Amino acid sequence: xxxxxxxxxxxxxxxxxxxxxxxxxxxxxxxxxxxxxxxxxxxxxxxxxxxxxxxxxxxxxxxxxxxxxxxxxxxxxxxxxxxxxxxxxxxxxxxxxxxxxxxxxxxxxxxxxxxxxxxxxxxxxxxxxxxxxxxxxxxxxxxxxxxxxxxxxxxxxxxxxxxxxxxxxxxxxxxxxxxxxxxxxxxxxxxxxxxxxxxxxxxxxxxxxxxxxxxxxxxxxxxxxxxxxxxxxxxxxxxxxxxxxxxxxxxxxxxxxxxxxxxxxxxxxxxxxxxxxxxxxxxxxxxxxxxxxxxxxxxxxxxxxxxxxxxxxxxxxxxxxxxxxxxxxxxxxxxxxxxxxxxxxxxxxxxxxxxxxxxxxxxxxxxxxxxxxx
Numbered sequence: 001x002x003x004x005x006x007x008x009x010x011x012x013x014x015x016x017x018x019x020x021x022x023x024x025x026x027x028x029x030x031x032x033x034x035x036x037x038x039x040x041x042x043x044x045x046x047x048x049x050x051x052x053x054x055x056x057x058x059x060x061x062x063x064x065x066x067x068x069x070x071x072x073x074x075x076x077x078x079x080x081x082x083x084x085x086x087x088x089x090x091x092x093x094x095x096x097x098x099x100x101x102x103x104x105x106x107x108x109x110x111x112x113x114x115x116x117x118x119x120x121x122x123x124x125x126x127x128x129x130x131x132x133x134x135x136x137x138x139x140x141x142x143x144x145x146x147x148x149x150x151x152x153x154x155x156x157x158x159x160x161x162x163x164x165x166x167x168x169x170x171x172x173x174x175x176x177x178x179x180x181x182x183x184x185x186x187x188x189x190x191x192x193x194x195x196x197x198x199x200x201x202x203x204x205x206x207x208x209x210x211x212x213x214x215x216x217x218x219x220x221x222x223x224x225x226x227x228x229x230x231x232x233x234x235x236x237x238x239x240x241x242x243x244x245x246x247x248x249x250x251x252x253x254x255x256x257x258x259x260x261x262x263x264x265x266x267x268x269x270x271x272x273x274x275x276x277x278x279x280x281x282x283x284x285x286x287x288x289x290x291x292x293x294x295x296x297x298x299x300x301x302x303x304x305x306x307x308x309x310x311x312x313x314x315x316x317x318x319x320x321x322x323x324x325x326x327x328x329x330x331x332x333x334x335x336x337x338x339x340x341x342x343x344x345x346x347x348x349x350x351x352x353x354x355x356x357x358x359x360x361x362x363x364x365x366x367x368x369x370x371x372x373x374x
Contacts, residue, residue: 001089001357002035006105008096010038010071011062013245014050015192015222017168017276018094018121020245023066024171024346025353030068033349039084041097042073053242065174065246076101081108090357092144095120095132098119103136110139115360118160121146121168123265125153133159141360144353147273148297164356167299168276170283171346174246177285177337178253185322186215188249188255190277193224197263203231205261205291209319211235220251222287244256245280252284255328259315260306262288272296279344282306282336287329289318299344305336359367 002151010026013019022038029036040047050058074084076098085091091109093102095118102118109116118140125132132153137143139159144166145151151163172174189206210217211234219232220243233237252258260278271294275352281288288306295302302308309315309320322329 004088007094012047012050016046020043028350038071070232106139116140149270175283180253188216191220209316252286257287283340285333287332
């Protein structure tokens with residue numbers, strides 16, 4: 001089949017976690033013999049910031065790490081959508097596209113009898129519901145949502161004809177346990193500060209436990225304001241800046257544990273959705289301790305695949321236990337990796353996608369231009 005994908009960026013993962021999953025899915029589709037065209041905006045926010053910070057060398061590094069992947073740049077105002085969809089069997093459009101382009105892609109795909117799916121990997125269905133409700137998805141066959149809580153909003157509010165859960169996952173071609181000959185440091189956290197969506201949580205579950213235990217720790221990520229950098233310094237945490245995602249396994253291998261700190265919206269409202277960093281950390285076999293989140297979809301085995309800390313004091317105790325108890329650390333590493341390899345790879349997600357497409361071919365359901373079922 002020919003897949004045509006419209007996403008924010010394949011090339012840049014600067015504050016753009018969806019690029020991780022997209023790369024893994026495209027690599028898997030290509031491996032299975034499908035044709036895949038990826039379109040990304042010429043001046044996308046993530047790529048623009050990456051180039052401003054790291055220059056063309058970062059793009060060259062991406063092309064070396066992912067030789068099978070490429071994308072076509074476009075300007076939405078002048079894009080020939082008809083030509084872009086030539087020969088397409090499946091069109092997948094990510095929610096981080098302009099509303100007008102989302103509508104045009106759906107209309108043309110619908111007219112051609114091409115399967116059109118909308119892909120939502122964000123919390124805007126809750127945090128900016130009015131904007132999501134205003135999107136014209138009448139010509140889409142349905143929505144791929146990265147959690148049941150998001151999928152339910154589309155069907156409950158009538159935003160889309162139907163929806164499916166399509167969780168993110170780890171790209172096992174790149175994420176795996178690696179050996180380390182040097183002495184390992186204690187802890188690493190890889191994530192972005194962002195818009196203060198979890199600043200209190202980072203203070204409680206990362207910064208304070210590290211400070212109290214006097215751990216050797218480092219942080220990688222972007223969009224850290226001056227006050228956050230000062231707080232890290234005072235806690236003795238080294239700040240390393242942006243890290244290309246394909247280099248994350250090397251960094252995990254040099255550390256003895258990591259933590260998972262979900263943003264407030266996911267921890268409190270959109271239950272069942274971890275960050276993609278959790279999938280990737282477990283795939284690399286690094287022991288993980290998580291701040292509270294509700295695994296309503298039973299993705300993992302809390303207490304077996306990873307430990308849960310319900311407050312900062314418990315996080316401190318868990319960190320001390322993992323660092324002091326080799327058997328505990330090895331058990332978490334082994335079981336977490338087992339769960340990822342059994343259930344949560346990009347290959348599993350491609351299997352799920354192909355089953356959805358097979359079901360749609362058997363019983364097509366599409367919104368008509370008038371808004372009813374065709």
